[in-house]
Amino acid sequence: MVKYDRKELRPGGMDPEQLPPQKEEIWGLETDVERWVKELLGDSYKPAEAFVSGLLVVAVAARDLSRAKEFARKHDIPKAYGSYEELAKDPNVGVDDTVTVLLQYPGELQASFTCSICAPLSNTASVSGTKGMAQVLEPFWCPTELVVKGEHKEFPLPPTPGKEFNFPNGAGMVYEAKHVRECLRKGLKESPVMPLVESELLADILEEVRKAIGVTFP
Known part of the structure; x- marks a missing residue:
């Protein structure tokens, strides 16, 4: 460090x-x-x-x-x-x-x-490789826009008339909720899209970062 x-x-x-x-x-x-x-x-x-x-x-x-x-x-x-x-x-x-x-x-x-x-x-994310670059536009944690090799694509949120959300693009959580429902109906214990091992890996990375910069929780 x-x-x-x-x-x-x-x-x-x-x-x-x-x-x-x-x-x-x-x-x-x-x-x-x-x-x-x-x-x-x-x-x-x-x-x-x-x-x-x-x-x-x-x-x-x-x-x-x-x-x-x-x-x-x-x-x-x-x-x-x-x-x-x-x-x-x-x-x-x-x-x-x-x-x-x-x-x-x-x-x-x-x-x-x-x-x-x-x-x-910038609150954006990008992936670059030998075949081009993909950009997830702001806010990348709940995006509605994607640019792949210069081609702009939009993914509109579902309509939510009269509803208020605590976070930007909060209506996008409906997709995660639907996926969880599909997994439960199929008797799955974890998502094939975001399996437990991926969640554990992200948690381990963040924990290592917190330790490295001296962040501790009670």
Whole structure:
């Protein structure tokens, strides 16, 4: 894991030093993080210059302290920790308001996602491959629009006259409810579309992310 301060450059020529720093994390396999840091910092990274330009790596953590120290030495990072919990508890590192997670799957497949509690993000999702790209438009967790290889497709929500919902596109939950009903009528104990193993995998990934950034629940 690498944690860094990031100052966003704004239009209008504002001095980046006048902007408040933001805290952000990059978490993933060591090889992925190292590649990301190299792309982020470049070969001529210098901490003093990086702070003025709006990007300063402040700490790195790994399960093996010696590996964290070696990574810090290689990239001139001031702090190294032997656990993600130690990194998260450092008061000088700061509270995470933006987190980026890098995931690696079999077959050389990679994925990443970013979430933030202080910055508006695109709230979209995309999948890229050798045959093109598919984009799920905002809000991607309950979408009505899909773009595949430049072709725009719409999936209108069912009409719900006079009804109010707590969340955007809440009427789309009817499709999940119908699917559950179909599974129950067929005597199925889990969905063939979203089986239990997939739900458990998502829960495990989120739990690992929470542990890495120091989030705990009572």
